[in-house]
Amino acid sequence: MSTRSSRRKVIKNDDAQEEEEEQQVFMFNGQSYSTYQEMVEAKRQRNRDVLVSSGLLEAKAAMDNAAMEQKRAAASSRGLKRAAKVPSAPLPRRKSSRLSGEKAPGIYIENESAGKFEIAGGSYMVEPEKPEFYNRRINDGSDLTVAEAVEHTGSKWVKDNTVANAEYFMKTALQDIVEDMPIISPKKKKGSPTSVAKGPAGGASYGITGKDLQSNIDSLSVDDETYVAKVVPDRIYGLACHPSPNKLVVCAGDKKGHLGIWNVDQYAANDSSKCTTDGVHLFKTNGGAISSLAWNASGTSLLSSSYDGSVRLFDVNKQVFEEVFATYDTDDQYKDKLGYGTDDGYNSWIQSMLIDQRYESGKCFFLSTSEGGVMHIDLRSKGKVTFNQVLSERKINTVSLHPNGHTMATAGLSAMVQTWDVRKIQSNSKTSTKPPKAIAWQHTGRSVNSAYFSPSGKHLLTTTQSNKLELLENAHESSGLMKQAKTSIRHDNQTGRWLSTFMANWHPGTFSNRELFVVGSMKKPRCIEIFDDKGELLREIQGDALTAVASRCCFHPNSSKLIIVGGNSSGRVTVAR
DNA sequence: CTATCGGTTAGAGGT
DNA sequence: ACCTCTCCACCGATAG
Numbered sequence: 001m002s003t004r005s006s007r008r009k010v011i012k013n014d015d016a017q018e019e020e021e022e023q024q025v026f027m028f029n030g031q032s033y034s035t036y037q038e039m040v041e042a043k044r045q046r047n048r049d050v051l052v053s054s055g056l057l058e059a060k061a062a063m064d065n066a067a068m069e070q071k072r073a074a075a076s077s078r079g080l081k082r083a084a085k086v087p088s089a090p091l092p093r094r095k096s097s098r099l100s101g102e103k104a105p106g107i108y109i110e111n112e113s114a115g116k117f118e119i120a121g122g123s124y125m126v127e128p129e130k131p132e133f134y135n136r137r138i139n140d141g142s143d144l145t146v147a148e149a150v151e152h153t154g155s156k157w158v159k160d161n162t163v164a165n166a167e168y169f170m171k172t173a174l175q176d177i178v179e180d181m182p183i184i185s186p187k188k189k190k191g192s193p194t195s196v197a198k199g200p201a202g203g204a205s206y207g208i209t210g211k212d213l214q215s216n217i218d219s220l221s222v223d224d225e226t227y228v229a230k231v232v233p234d235r236i237y238g239l240a241c242h243p244s245p246n247k248l249v250v251c252a253g254d255k256k257g258h259l260g261i262w263n264v265d266q267y268a269a270n271d272s273s274k275c276t277t278d279g280v281h282l283f284k285t286n287g288g289a290i291s292s293l294a295w296n297a298s299g300t301s302l303l304s305s306s307y308d309g310s311v312r313l314f315d316v317n318k319q320v321f322e323e324v325f326a327t328y329d330t331d332d333q334y335k336d337k338l339g340y341g342t343d344d345g346y347n348s349w350i351q352s353m354l355i356d357q358r359y360e361s362g363k364c365f366f367l368s369t370s371e372g373g374v375m376h377i378d379l380r381s382k383g384k385v386t387f388n389q390v391l392s393e394r395k396i397n398t399v400s401l402h403p404n405g406h407t408m409a410t411a412g413l414s415a416m417v418q419t420w421d422v423r424k425i426q427s428n429s430k431t432s433t434k435p436p437k438a439i440a441w442q443h444t445g446r447s448v449n450s451a452y453f454s455p456s457g458k459h460l461l462t463t464t465q466s467n468k469l470e471l472l473e474n475a476h477e478s479s480g481l482m483k484q485a486k487t488s489i490r491h492d493n494q495t496g497r498w499l500s501t502f503m504a505n506w507h508p509g510t511f512s513n514r515e516l517f518v519v520g521s522m523k524k525p526r527c528i529e530i531f532d533d534k535g536e537l538l539r540e541i542q543g544d545a546l547t548a549v550a551s552r553c554c555f556h557p558n559s560s561k562l563i564i565v566g567g568n569s570s571g572r573v574t575v576a577r
Numbered sequence: 578c579t580a581t582c583g584g585t586t587a588g589a590g591g592t
Numbered sequence: 593a594c595c596t597c598t599c600c601a602c603c604g605a606t607a608g
Contacts, residue, residue, distance in 0.1 A: 234598090235598085255598095288600095289600085307600075347600070349600075370600075395600090413601095413602080446602085446603080447601090447602065447603090449601095465601090465602065465603080494602090495601080495602095496601075496602090497598085497599075497601050497602075498598060498599090498601090499601090500601090501601065501602090569598090
């Protein structure tokens with residue numbers, strides 16, 4: 001349909017000279033109108049009709065109603081609470097130096113880009129603000145006591161009893177929890193490890209099967225606000241449960257380097273009137289986002305890796321956060337550091353960490369970097385970098401080790417999933433004779449958030465930016481281009497820039513040959529999804545207490561009942577049990 | 578090839 | 593009820 005009006009000049013009388021008067025006719029939709037205004041009115045009426053007939057008005061009304069109905073529930077107030085604001089004295093009125101006649105020193109901005117600028121002119125030079133420690137780390141790398149780690153969180157979070165509460169929990173309560181743990185780990189064989197040690201989490205089979213498993217899954221709920229607490233101030237990157245089968249202690253690491261530890265059942269165990277913390281204890285252990293958090297199998301040490309390039313280890317017996325690894329550039333002053341020469345520049349950081357389960361101590365781990373590097377660190381004796389190799393041109397998001405103990409999967413921004421033989425990776429990119437070669441690979445079109453081997457090793461589970469969850473069968477046996485995944489689940493993984501990316505995560509045990517994984521979801525109402533290794537959606541857990549997207553989720557590794565924890569973008573942790 | 582931009586996305590906290 | 597802040601997540605396009 002034409003919406004253009006046509007304008008015609010009609011000459012009424014050719015002969016009459018003074019009859020040169022123009023008479024205009026305004027055409028619209030085949031109708032003629034004698035005045036412009038009438039034509040416009042007709043056009044407006046047409047537009048109104050189109051709007052009404054399109055149904056958009058009804059649709060809008062329906063949406064408005066729906067929006068009214070599902071009003072956002074208020075976020076849980078359990079957990080961290082800010083110290084009350086102290087009203088500050090009004091600042092003295094600023095005096096203009098220009099008005100008071102002071103002369104500028106004749107400086108000007110020489111070069112400005114990306115938020116940085118150089119000041120030139122005169123003798124006045126402004127030194128760019130230098131961070132106090134390498135890569136804005138929390139300190140020079142020395143040990144951090146529990147009290148210091150609490151104090152680093154700042155006055156906003158530290159109240160009268162905060163330090164004492166945290167010290168009591170870390171020293172007494174946590175030690176009790178560790179001592180209370182049954183000894184599950186089998187004796188370790190001497191010599192070079194051939195398979196992943198069956199720690200409490202390592203692929204142990206659980207008694208729950210068939211109907212019991214389903215009813216266990218069905219019983220999971222997030223209805224009560226006691227299931228939610230603010231554990232860290234900012235967005236959650238790393239999430240981990242303490243491996244104790246009897247107690248629920250959840251740890252979360254946030255964007256700013258905070259570590260929050262939530263003793264979930266403190267209320268049940270203690271007289272609630274005495275609890276001022278809701279069981280939440282906050283520390284700051286790293287200077288940048290905590291990219292990964294993990295407990296060793298025996299629950300004695302907690303490792304945190306950070307964007308600031310450091311890895312800290314909290315040992316329950318030593319009661320300090322020890323910097324066990326940190327990246328440094330090739331400046332001579334760092335020559336003696338373990339991480340000498342592992343920092344590739346200003347936009348290089350540790351993207352993920354994986355505890356190497358072949359060694360029970362938890363003293364060996366893999367690190368992946370934003371520059372596509374993978375390192376293996378071994379702290380058992382003096383501390384060494386077993387290897388440090390560039391495996392990708394772009395950031396590597398996750399590293400996963402197959403239970404066979406030698407097939408490693410990497411995934412990241414290069415839009416590829418790749419497998420490698422760790423036994424064949426030489427120690428250093430610079431000195432090795434040949435660069436490492438992938439055993440197998442698959443192209444995913446877009447970046448891969450994560451790729452994890454299932455506890456049995458049968459499946460490699462990927463979460464991708466092309467909105468898929470995929471299960472690759474026996475990926476450790478393929479070479480060359482991998483076969484397309486048999487199971488591919490459509491899943492909205494567009495979390496945008498304010499939420500942590502989704503990373504579908506396995507339960508570390510098996511359920512008589514059945515395996516489970518958990519993943520967050522953008523669906524409304526908000527929910528957490530559980531799938532099995534066939535790709536079947538077993539449950540969407542939703543409830544009144546789950547009001548925000550749980551972008552990082554994991555299972556409790558050892559509880560005989562299923563427990564899921566999820567972390568959201570405001571530092572809150574939700575427990576489904 | 579590198580840097581930068583705009584678009585997308587969700588939630589809390591303050592007024 | 594609105595407005596503001598988040599600012600290395602990632603994609604695709606564009607400029608230099």
